[in-house]
Amino acid sequence: MSIMKNFLNVILILCVCLNWCFTEGAEEKESGKVDSYTFQVSSLFPSSSSSCTPSSKASNKKSSLRVVHMHGACSHLSSNKDARLDHDEILRRDQARVKSIHSKLLKNNADGVSKAKSTELPAKDGSTLDSANYIVTVGIGTPEHDISLVFDTGSDLTWTQCQPCLGSCYSQQEPIFNPSLSSSYHNVSCSSPMCGNHPSCNSVTSCRYRIRYGDGSATIGVLAKEKFTLTNSDVLEDVYFGCGENNTGLFNGAAGILGLGRGKLSIPSQTTTTYNNIFSYCLPSSASNTGHLTFGSAGISESVKYTPISSFPSSSLYGIDIVGIRVGDKELEITPTSFSTDGAIIDSGTVITRLPTKVYAEMSSVFKEKMSSYKTTSGRSILDTCYDFTGLATVTIPTIAFTFSGGTVVKLDGIGILYQITQSQVCLAFAGDDDILAIFGNVQQTTLEIVYDVAGGRVGFAPNGCS
Template sequence: MSVMKNFLNVILILCVCLNWCFTEGVAEKKESGKVDSYTFQVSSLFPSSSSCVLSSKASNTKSSLRVVHMHGACSHLSSNKDASLDHEEILRHDQARVESIRSKLSKNNADGVSMTKSTKLPAKSGITLGSGNYIVTIGIGTPKHDISLAFDTGSDLTWTQCKPCLGSCYSQKEPIFNPSSSSSYHNVSCSSPVCKNGTTCLDSNCVYGIVYGDNSFTRGFFAKERFTLTNSDVLDNVYFGCGEYNQGLFFRTAGILGLGRGKLSLPSQTATTYNNIFSYCLPSSASNTGHLTFGSAGIVSKSVKFTPVYSFRSSPHYGIKIVGISVGDKELEITPASFSTNGAIIDSGTVITRLPTKVYAELRTVFKEKMSRYKATSGRGIFDTCYDFTGLDTMRIPKIAFSLGGGTVVELDKIGMVLYPFTRSQVCLAFAGDDDHIPAIFGNVQQKTMEIVYDVAGGRLGFAPNGCS
């Protein structure tokens, strides 16, 4: 009997070990039952790029489109040249994005602009606007001309490159839109009420111009056109910028899909159709897909927790209130003044979350204490807290959670939301400290795999786990 009991104990131990080793993320609890760390496979930091994994939630939605990562296995835009883009370039462009935000807010000029139905669009990650952004493919004009646009919660006006490119156009993958071939295209007249706030005129037509903080720019005609989101969702008379003179860090995308708070953003223009609600889930890796959804009927998660969203000065950005941050079982010493000077925003276009210097310094200190068992290695770029996981199958990292206004807690419970991998021998904490002249920015690495709901009409922002699959 004792032999059989010992045998069963061995089997039980083996089962526990197997479950430990082969589970991507295992939550570990203290005696109180509170989760303060997760165990992950090191290999999950480097997902295979040989196959395309479609989001089940997006693909099973009636109005969804196939979505791809711009440089990933699913992409028709990827090329060998794209593959040569390295992390240093991605992070350099990310810093340009942050500088752009700083410039816009310091000038109180949102974009430098001179001038209960649901549909789902795919979110695909690329590199544009100075950072590792995400893109969607939509149709424009009649007949429909497909273009890939970076969607941006920090921009209002949607724009795309247009022929004849009288000044210059940067290189994009798809053919440039030709408005003369569309029967639904119309320039906006200078006499139109929407042609104001610094717009200029050319031959009685309204002309716009946008200059970003990194000196990228687009200029052209302010126009109206038909936008096709899906075969069943066609939007007429959408205001947009038809750019004939464009330069900057936009790479192979065709322009910007503006999702900001202003009157010219797509959610604002379609408020009667989609109730000024949209949501998205950013894919976990370049081999996975995500989605962008307009309308409340497309919200796929029932466990969304909301926090109030705040107007952020005169910018299109969505302000949030960070009231606390925890690392494992340690609450950081955040006071009401920690974020009061410049506040905080959530931004789809910034890659790495930026925190005030003192807040980041404490987060880094506590994280290092929790990770003391692992071999530290040299920093890289904006990262100063990096580890060497060579030879390890699993790792345990402390849970990081953000407490927001209204009692909402956002837990970063996926390894890719906390760590930024270069190689197995250099994996870094995916946060950075910044000077106190810009707001804190909740970046897109920390948003991955969550469903994030922008209920603009309701003045709230929602978070839910597992929004892509």
């Protein structure tokens, strides 16, 4: 009896101990104190499966459309499901975009001409198009003509290629929009307040626009109005957009740009009375998953934490204030002057997050220290902290969390910390650069719900935005 009693006591103590340990771990995880992620190396790379996993968040919304990868398992447009990424080209174009943003700030020249509803568009990860941006499909004109557009928080004017191409048009996947076949299309006159004092108005009656991007690509055409169909129940009349007649560059099969900036010609600004100048999105974790782009406030997570929009970098871009960064359990030495030169923005079109050189150097150093048990390898383009995971089933990496003004702490998803080139070259998805402002890029935004409450002057973040 005594032996049995002692045995039961040992079991009781063991159970109490195990319960305490698991509870401690759960409480630590819940409080956000976990300082590392452990995951399967295979989860970093595209699956060979042809199955598509839809976003449950988007699927549960009345006006939801799927977010699909152009060449992924979810796409109905792709003719080549095995299209390979050209990472050098992605990173080269990313750097060109960053320089373009910097140039725009120097010239102080934003894109454009010199109870609310909610709806969703399909956001498609275009990274296999060598751009690593995300696209949405919308209907334009009457009858409706579907086009895929790169959605971009760094641009204001929405534009698409139009027939006839008076100069040149690049190759796109869908047929080019022909305004002469649409009964709802009409040009905007030079006298329109939306046109401004454009030089070409001295010789023509229609307002014209010209946009040139950092990589040398450009679009030139007429400013027009047209009907845009987002979903069957969400149709926008008389939307200002650019009808591109002379377009050059590599837009990777997309028909143009959907502008989500803060300027007067952006879609959020034009639809203020309908959607209260609020939109949100979740960028999918892989080509086999979907995400969503949502206009309006319906369905926004209750766990969203907001930080004020700073207008310091530009009245068109979405400025944010980074006040802290934590790598694992280590807080980086960030002072009030660390980001003071140019500030910071959040941008859907920039791939790799850019940080001031000194801040990035400390981040890289701490990350390397915590990854000292893994084999390092050579860098790639702007990425210099890289590892060889060949032969490994799992890896453990330190968490990375950003603190924004107002005390908002955003812990990155594990997939938002690394940039995967091959299993023998997986890199920290950050770069240092003192020649530009800091940019919170789209790799870091992956799987987060990002909310742009423009009317409220704030940007919000919540975890698990796609599922």
